[in-house]
Structures are given as structure tokens and as C-alpha cells.
Amino acid sequence: MKGIQDTSTNYxxxxxxxxxxxxxxxxxxxxxxxxxxWDDLWNxxxxxxxxxxxxxxxxxxxxxxTGVIRNIIDGQQRFTTITLLILAAIKLVKALAEKGVEKEExxxxxxxxxxxxxxxxxxxxxxxxxxxVLNRNNDPYYKDYIVKLGELRIRNTKKTEKLMKSCFEFxxxxxxxxxxxxxxxxxxxxxxxxSCLYFTEIIVSDELNAFKVFETLNARGVQLSSADLLKNYxxxxxxxxxxxxxRLNSLEEKWARLTSNNKSEHLPDFIRYYxxxxxxxIRKNYVFKTLRDEIKTQEQVFALLDDMLTYSDVxxxxxxxxxxxxxxxxxxxxxxxxxxxxxxxxxxxxLLMVSCLKLDKDEFKKLLKLIINICVRYNVICDRNPNDxxxxxxxxxxxxxxxxxxxxxxxxxxIINDELFKEAFSRFSISYEKSANAKKIRYLLGAIENVxxxxxxxxxxxxxxxxxxxxxxxxxxxxIEDEVGQRTVDKLGNMCLLEPDKNRKISDAAYEExxxxxxxxxxxxxxxxxxxxxxxxxxxxxxxQENMAKTATSVWxxxx
Numbered sequence: 190m191k192g193i194q195d196t197s198t199n200y201x202x203x204x205x206x207x208x209x210x211x212x213x214x215x216x217x218x219x220x221x222x223x224x225x226x227w228d229d230l231w232n233x234x235x236x237x238x239x240x241x242x243x244x245x246x247x248x249x250x251x252x253x254x255t256g257v258i259r260n261i262i263d264g265q266q267r268f269t270t271i272t273l274l275i276l277a278a279i280k281l282v283k284a285l286a287e288k289g290v291e292k293e294e295x296x297x298x299x300x301x302x303x304x305x306x307x308x309x310x311x312x313x314x315x316x317x318x319x320x321x322v323l324n325r326n327n328d329p330y331y332k333d334y335i336v337k338l339g340e341l342r343i344r345n346t347k348k349t350e351k352l353m354k355s356c357f358e359f360x361x362x363x364x365x366x367x368x369x370x371x372x373x374x375x376x377x378x379x380x381x382x383x384s385c386l387y388f389t390e391i392i393v394s395d396e397l398n399a400f401k402v403f404e405t406l407n408a409r410g411v412q413l414s415s416a417d418l419l420k421n422y423x424x425x426x427x428x429x430x431x432x433x434x435x436r437l438n439s440l441e442e443k444w445a446r447l448t449s450n451n452k453s454e455h456l457p458d459f460i461r462y463y464x465x466x467x468x469x470x471i472r473k474n475y476v477f478k479t480l481r482d483e484i485k486t487q488e489q490v491f492a493l494l495d496d497m498l499t500y501s502d503v504x505x506x507x508x509x510x511x512x513x514x515x516x517x518x519x520x521x522x523x524x525x526x527x528x529x530x531x532x533x534x535x536x537x538x539x540l541l542m543v544s545c546l547k548l549d550k551d552e553f554k555k556l557l558k559l560i561i562n563i564c565v566r567y568n569v570i571c572d573r574n575p576n577d578x579x580x581x582x583x584x585x586x587x588x589x590x591x592x593x594x595x596x597x598x599x600x601x602x603x604i605i606n607d608e609l610f611k612e613a614f615s616r617f618s619i620s621y622e623k624s625a626n627a628k629k630i631r632y633l634l635g636a637i638e639n640v641x642x643x644x645x646x647x648x649x650x651x652x653x654x655x656x657x658x659x660x661x662x663x664x665x666x667x668x669i670e671d672e673v674g675q676r677t678v679d680k681l682g683n684m685c686l687l688e689p690d691k692n693r694k695i696s697d698a699a700y701e702e703x704x705x706x707x708x709x710x711x712x713x714x715x716x717x718x719x720x721x722x723x724x725x726x727x728x729x730x731x732x733x734q735e736n737m738a739k740t741a742t743s744v745w746x747x748x749x
Contacts, residue, residue, distance in 0.1 A: 199390050201271055202383030204250070205306060205320060209257040212322040213265045216424025216441070218417060219326045219349035220356075222266045227359050230270060237385050238378075250388040264388070270356060271386065272321050273335070274304045277360035278379045280338045282372040295372035300402040302376060306383070307336060327353065329700075360539070379644035416456040418477040420444060423494070427487045436487065443494040450501040463500045465539040467590035470583040503545045507538060518550055527559045529652055531628055534564045536578040540586040547593045555749075556595055566605040569629075570741075571613045578603045597749040603671045607742040614738035615731070618679040621656060630656050634686050634714070637737055642713030647686065654712070659725055661697040669726070677727045682734025685715040700725040 199207075237243035250264035261268055279302045285293035303310075308319040316332065323331050330350040334341050341354045369375055427440050451459045463478050471479050484493055506514035510527040529541075537560045544553050558584075568575045585599040605613075619626055619633075628649045635647025635654065647654050660667060660683050664674045677683055687710055695703045704719035722729045 196392070197390050198387055199355050200384050201247070201386045201388065204378070204388065204390060205383070208259045210320055210322055211252075211259050211261055211268065213261050213269075213324045213327070214421070214425070214428075215325045216421060216428060216437070217261075217265060217324050219319060219324060219347075219422070220266065220269055221349065222270055222356065223352060223723050224355070226266075227270065230267075230274075231360070231363055234382055234386070238381055240691055244385050244387060247386050247388045249391060251391045251393065254392050254394060259392075262393070267388075268321065269323065269327075269353075271382070272306070273353065273357045274360040274382065275302070275379055276335060277373045278336070278364055279303060279307070280361065281364055281369075282375050283338055285372050291372060298372045298376055302379065305377070326350075330354075333482070336703060343407050414597055415473070415476040416460055419460065419480055422477070422481055423484065425492045426484070426490055436491075440490065440494065443491075443498060447494065447498055447501055450498070450505055459501060459504050460497070462504065462538045462542060463497055463584055464645050465585050466500065466543040468540075468587070470579055499546070500542050503542045504538070507541055507545075507601065508527050518554065522554055522557070524648075525554070525561055528561050528632065531555075531625070531632065531649065532564065533566065534560070534575075537564070540582045540589065543586050543590045544595065545674075547589050548595065552595065556597075559597065559600075559747065559749055563600065565603060566610045566747065570610060570617055571605050573605075604747045605674050606734055609747070611738045611742055614681075614741045615735045617681050621658070621662065621684075627656055630681070630684060631686070633681060634684060637740050638686060638712055638714045640744055641740055643716070644712055652689065653688045654686040655692045657685050657692050657695075657715070659672045659683050659685060659700070659703065659718070660730070663697050666697055666699070673727050680730050680734055682730040682732075682737060685718060686710075686712040687715055 205211075233245050236246040247267055248264075251262040252264075253260040253262055255453040279299050282295050282299040282302065286292050286299060303317070306320070308317040308321075310317050317336050319332060319336060319478070321331075322328055322607060326349055327749065328346060330342070330346065330353060335353060335357055341357065342350075343354075346354070364378075367374075369378070400715070424437070424444075427437055445446065449455060457473070457476065460480075461471065461473055464471060464476065464480065468479075479523065480493075482669060484490060502514060506512040507526060512526075512531070515522050515526065529537075530572045541557065541560070548556065564575075564578075567573045567578065581600050581603045585595060585597075588594075588596050588599060619630055621627065621630065631647065631654055632649035634656070635644075635649055638644050638647050644654075658678060660674065660678055662678055667674075669677075673707050685707070686709075691706050691710065695706050707715050707718050718733075722733065
């Protein structure tokens, strides 16, 4: 692989001897492993040690070589966790010495274990010069509390510090349960651990090659997000170019705000959608490579972060109809945002982000409604591949970014015409068994009720209107063949809106009983069912749905 200085397979114990220090760059993410990962590692170790000459592969360890120092580019979570396990064992040996159990031997033993695995004590400061140096958020707690093997601070600790403390205590508890009576048992156990855990060690000579290796490993399925890659790269640019430490602090604060806004797991998606607001659409695997090629100076880094922060506020708001961001809009906007998320329409997110910032409120609301209607036709009713929408939405996004106005003709290729839509709508089925579908059905029926019935606004997110299956889902009491029931019961034409108490009352009743209840409903489209359909079966369902399809073309209009 280009950019790699050396590759080898080594055991953790051997890796520790290769360099004086292993440093987690200060811009790397914090320690984040939790109990699930600690437990997995512990079980893997126990299972491996139970086998004769057992070995356990720990994956890639990417290191940047600088003299006798190795920067940990990838692998800090595993490296740190194994170190915490070793420290837990050392503390237990020290505790035996303090209790007078083989005092002299255990005193020598725990100090030698510290020298071998952790670091040497400075004779002046009496602090350990640690082999492992963590990032700026983790190292003070690691150095001042965990390595000193004393009481671990609880108050005013960050989440990441609490995780390190809990990890240390987790392994301490597990080791105690092994019932070792002698310090040599703990020492032998740790010796076996560092000799059975092995890594593919990748040594790179400079930062740029480190990021190239990052990208390649990511493409091969190693769990490293494009956001992690980008963060490391941006911070390295500022750290390398800047003689002003406050700039790195400023960048760290901006990145923290960005992560807080979007949550770490959603950040890679946001970065991609953000970039696609003003550039040709890129696939997920190319996000880091594309931005790395574009961003070369610290001025560009800060401009990028400031812009992303602005867009991230909109991105977050587009995922929550109740976000206070929408307070400046009229109430109708919240329903549209709710529908965007109810149906999971993701392809237009870049377009909506840039349009929200570049267009006036009325124009943005008009565009949002058009997009909802386009997607209902294309994605929901006609069941076309939504990925095919990405290109046209991206073209309009770039246009809005450049001109601060919309050219709706750029969406023509993904607009389903009335005839195709009407035909697909007349055949549309949707299963009620999936919980999210109840809201979708309520919305579709409610939108038609708004035009053809008595109720002008049916809230799809409220249960004031329930979904009534005219031919019940459990149609055993009806004189219907099973084959007919299976292809009919989930048709939209077999469903109507009904008040909850009335729905409970008729349940699986015969159609003659249901008609009497429908006639008392506040929903006009339901109230008129007995008038147009004296009996109910597959033919009636098809006729009713064809009538609904005619209305649907004017409900989900795509004229602009």
C-alpha cells in the first residue's frame, strides 16, 4: 500500500518495546469504549488463554514513526483499554504488598511491571514518564489518577474520564474474581495477555501518508468514519501550520459544537450532505478524499468549520419538526418537516439545507411542499429507486447555492406525471402491521379527506383519527376466500378514517353493522361509503381506490 514504511504482525508486548512513547495526537477523539467492548475483549482474552498456545487478532494498529516516538493514528481505543487492564492487575499486586502478603517480592513485582508496561518514575517530580500519552482530554486524568494507582477522582469528571475510570474498575473486578492469591499469578496472567494479543502493525513516516492509509483501511471495512478522518486531517493542518495555540483551541471548540449539534454517529452523513449543497454529489466513501484534496490551508479549515456550523443548525432542524428553528415560520412548515422524516426522504436534504439559507421563507416553504409531493409520487406510491433522485436534487442544490433562486425545471426528470401516478395510486397497498405505517396511512387518507371530506386538516401524528379496515384484517367472519382477502385487505381503498371509540365498537363486525357507524362519522369520506357502496368486496375496494386516485393527482400536485 502506498505511503506505508513498514508492515508487520506483532504481539502487544513486543510492540511496547519498540518505542519509548506511544502518543495519541491531541486532536484525536477521546476514549469512548464502553462496557460492551470491555466485556468482548475480556471474553476474547479468557477464551484465548484457555487454549494451548492461543492467539487473538486485534486488527490494525496504524502508527506514525517520529524517532523513538510512535503517534497512534488508529488503534488508540484498543491500546488504551489493554493498558488499563494491565494497570488494574498492577494495582492488585501493589495491594497485596501493602497488606504484607509477600511484601518484598510483590513490591519489586509491581514496580517492575510499571517499568515494563507503563513507564518509569521521575525521581524529581515522582510522576511517571508514561509510555502511553493520551490526548489533551484524557491524559491528565490517566496520568494523575489512574497511573498513580490511588483513589480515582469522581467529582467534576468528563464523560470520557468516567469511561476510563469504569474500564479500570471493570477489569479490576474481573481480575479479583479469578481468585489469585499471589502477585506472581497476576504477573504471569498479564505476561500471557500481552503475548497472545497481536496486531497488524502499520508504520507510516508522515501525516499525509497516515491519512492515505486511514482512507484505504476505511474502504476495506475498518470501522473509521469519514468524520474521524476529516477531523484528524483538519486539526493536523492547523497544528502544523499555526504558531498560535489559541487557534487549535478555537478549532477544537468549533468541532465540539459541530459534534454536539449532530451527534458523532450522524456527523459523517451531515458532512456529505453539506458538501453536496454546492458541489457535485459524492458517495459516502469519497467524502474524506474529496475534502482533503480541497482543503489545504488553515484559513480554509476555519472557513469550512464556520460554514458547516451554519448548515448544521438547519440539518438538525430538518430532522425535528418541533425544533425552535421553525418558530420564525408559520405553523404549516412543521407538518411538512414531520412528513419529510415520517417517510425518510433523505435525497433532498442537501437541497433543503441550502434553500433554507438562500431562499426567502415563502419560497422555501413552496419548495419543501413541492419536494414532499414529488417524493410521495416517486418514492411512496410508484416505488421508484430514491437514489435516482440524488442527481436532479443535487443539480438544483448547486443552482440555488450559486444564484440564490430555484429553477424547478431541473427536477423534471424525477416528476411522475398524473397518468402514471393515478395508475400506481389505484393499485397501491400498504401493510398496517409495521408501526410507522399507521402514520403514513393516516396522512394519505387525511390528505384526501382534506379535499373531499368535512375535515380540513387531519394530523397524521395524532391518534384522534384511527385507521379502520372496512374488510377487517381478520376476515374469518366474512364470506371471503383467503386469496381475495390477502390481496385486498392492505389496499388503501379498503381503509378509512374513523373516531377511536367507533373503531373499537365495530372491530371485525359485518359490513351491514359497519355501515351504520360510518354514517355517524365526522369524516366525510367515511360517512359517504354506505351511500356509494351498499355491499363490500374486492370490486368495491378497487372502485373506491380508483376514485381516490383521481383526487390524489390534485392533492399531490407537482405543478410549479
